[in-house]
Amino acid sequence: MYLKTLLLSSTIFLTASSLLLAEDNSGKLETGKTILHAIHSDEIRNIMQRLDSLVYEREYTELELQKLNKKQIKLLTKEALALSQTAANLPNIDSLNNLSDEDQLTFNAMATELKGIAIELKKESDANHETETLYIKLQSTCNTCHQLFRDR
Amino acid sequence: MRSRRAHIASYLISLLLLISLPLKAEHDSSLDLSIGGRVKIDAIYNANSVGGTRTSKSDLAFSPTGIPDTSRNSFDANLRESRVWATLRLPVGKNSLSTYVEFDFFDTKKDASGRSHVANEPRLRHLYSSFRNFTIGKTYTTFANLSSYPEINDANGPVGNLLVRQELIRYNTSFDWGEIFFSLEKSESTFSLSTGSSFQVNDDQIPDIIGKIKFSESWGNISIAGIIREINTDGKIAIGSNDKQWGAAFSVAGRLYIASQDNLRFALSLGNVLGRYASFNAFNDAAIANTGKIDLTEIIGSHLAYQHWWTTTLRSSLAIGAAYANQDTSIVPNTSNKLFASSHMNLLWSPNRKLTLGLEWLHAYRELENGNNGKIDRLHFSVIYKF
Numbered sequence: 290m291y292l293k294t295l296l297l298s299s300t301i302f303l304t305a306s307s308l309l310l311a312e313d314n315s316g317k318l319e320t321g322k323t324i325l326h327a328i329h330s331d332e333i334r335n336i337m338q339r340l341d342s343l344v345y346e347r348e349y350t351e352l353e354l355q356k357l358n359k360k361q362i363k364l365l366t367k368e369a370l371a372l373s374q375t376a377a378n379l380p381n382i383d384s385l386n387n388l389s390d391e392d393q394l395t396f397n398a399m400a401t402e403l404k405g406i407a408i409e410l411k412k413e414s415d416a417n418h419e420t421e422t423l424y425i426k427l428q429s430t431c432n433t434c435h436q437l438f439r440d441r
Numbered sequence: 442m443r444s445r446r447a448h449i450a451s452y453l454i455s456l457l458l459l460i461s462l463p464l465k466a467e468h469d470s471s472l473d474l475s476i477g478g479r480v481k482i483d484a485i486y487n488a489n490s491v492g493g494t495r496t497s498k499s500d501l502a503f504s505p506t507g508i509p510d511t512s513r514n515s516f517d518a519n520l521r522e523s524r525v526w527a528t529l530r531l532p533v534g535k536n537s538l539s540t541y542v543e544f545d546f547f548d549t550k551k552d553a554s555g556r557s558h559v560a561n562e563p564r565l566r567h568l569y570s571s572f573r574n575f576t577i578g579k580t581y582t583t584f585a586n587l588s589s590y591p592e593i594n595d596a597n598g599p600v601g602n603l604l605v606r607q608e609l610i611r612y613n614t615s616f617d618w619g620e621i622f623f624s625l626e627k628s629e630s631t632f633s634l635s636t637g638s639s640f641q642v643n644d645d646q647i648p649d650i651i652g653k654i655k656f657s658e659s660w661g662n663i664s665i666a667g668i669i670r671e672i673n674t675d676g677k678i679a680i681g682s683n684d685k686q687w688g689a690a691f692s693v694a695g696r697l698y699i700a701s702q703d704n705l706r707f708a709l710s711l712g713n714v715l716g717r718y719a720s721f722n723a724f725n726d727a728a729i730a731n732t733g734k735i736d737l738t739e740i741i742g743s744h745l746a747y748q749h750w751w752t753t754t755l756r757s758s759l760a761i762g763a764a765y766a767n768q769d770t771s772i773v774p775n776t777s778n779k780l781f782a783s784s785h786m787n788l789l790w791s792p793n794r795k796l797t798l799g800l801e802w803l804h805a806y807r808e809l810e811n812g813n814n815g816k817i818d819r820l821h822f823s824v825i826y827k828f
Contacts, residue, residue, distance in 0.1 A: 338702050344794045348587050352541045364659050
């Protein structure tokens with residue numbers, strides 16, 4: 290009886306979890322460019338928070354933590370590259386973003402910078418080099434761009 | 442027969458080592474050595490103490506078999522879960538050979554007097570090397586999924602989890618969707634005798650065989666692991682009887698991110714050779730009759746933990762777990778363990794990345810085959826400083 294209850298509760302839990310995930314993914318497919326940008330941005334924020342929280346892991350060895358760090362950096366660069374691609378197209382596509390020529394140049398420059406940092410970050414992470422400086426630079430680029438353009 | 446098996450095993454290990462060697466080894470003198478660790482101070486109040494000599498660790502780190510039937514309050518403080526580690530990277534061609542060693546201070550065998558100056562013996566937790574896809578040495582079993590382990594103050598964790606460190610040789614390969622693992626690990630058959638005592642053969646012949654597949658993405662990870670073991674009496678229990686049986690067990694475990702950093706961590710394991718892998722030796726691998734015949738113990742264990750982040754520095758975890766063994770009471774006495782359950786609840790605060798302070802409450806339950814039961818309640822305050 291006890292075994293059955295445990296099995297049943299675990300099955301319910303696993304099914305519910307997968308449904309939650311499925312709902313999350315379906316949202317991404319039905320969005321426009323602006324929302325897509327926001328989704329990439331949220332995803333990057335989530336990955337960054339998980340990267341930061343790796344320091345609180347208690348059972349992983351240092352070598353395993355480095356491996357996990359590398360994995361999160363890989364996810365981060367994937368999202369950052371996707372975001373830079375979306376961001377580069379935003380001023381042309383979305384009528385809500387009627388930027389001046391000068392602002393558009395700045396916006397595109399920042400998207401290009403984000404792409405450059407993401408590529409460099411992945412390269413340094415793959416080579417087991419220190420990535421903190423680039424990580425901070427990526428954070429800074431995101432924050433600067435949001436401060437300049439998000440609330441327009 | 443045994444020498445032939447040993448010969449085959451040594452041949453296989455040599456073959457794996459040869460495969461793992463780089464095709465073109467170019468040794469570089471530039472070594473990368475890192476040293477670090479953590480200081481962990483625990484202050485523990487046990488509402489229902491295990492009692493006994495101070496060599497018992499049950500008052501310090503939760504051990505389900507230490508759940509008492511009688512009560513006696515106690516307070517203890519220690520630094521045994523402090524750790525020191527070192528990593529060494531040696532470039533070999535385009536790859537690197539990584540070696541890791543880690544100690545804690547949880548060896549209490551010389552602690553009977555309770556005096557602080559003899560109470561903190563170093564204990565080896567990990568010592569392994571990794572090269573390309575191979576890992577050789579002592580570390581956590583491949584059967585476990587470490588990311589399913591909740592962030593709690595207690596050194597052992599909820600009932601139902603798998604936290605065994607042992608000698609192994611492991612191969613793993615990564616894909617975009619996750620990883621695949623295969624390992625041969627140290628074997629050790631443990632038996633429940635008809636007298637109620639526990640017995641280890643120490644002459645096992647075939648390593649434990651483990652395979653695992655792990656799916657990882659930004660949503661978290663889920664792993665499915667299987668283990669095959671030979672449980673062997675080696676004629677040590679009943680003269681002339683050398684019974685052995687093969688058994689298997691499976692585990693599904695993982696961590697799922699629900700919203701931002703909030704996450705669910707879980708593990709469900711079941712099988713007839715879970716024995717020493719599950720819940721800190723709560724059960725043995727098998728029971729053995731006076732005739733020497735083996736009766737494998739069917740075990741099911743599970744834990745579920747939810748972690749909520751109140752702010753970027755303040756978080757709580759609620760972890761519950763249970764483990765149950767189906768044993769034949771015509772072989773083992775009715776004073777054998779039948780069911781364990783535990784719950785941990787905490788509030789942890791990290792004012793900076795190096796420091797964490799936390800308060801935790803633990804409640805655990807133990808039931809024997811004859812229906813007798815006991816519980817413990819524990820308040821656990823910890824400070825961790827990483828360096």
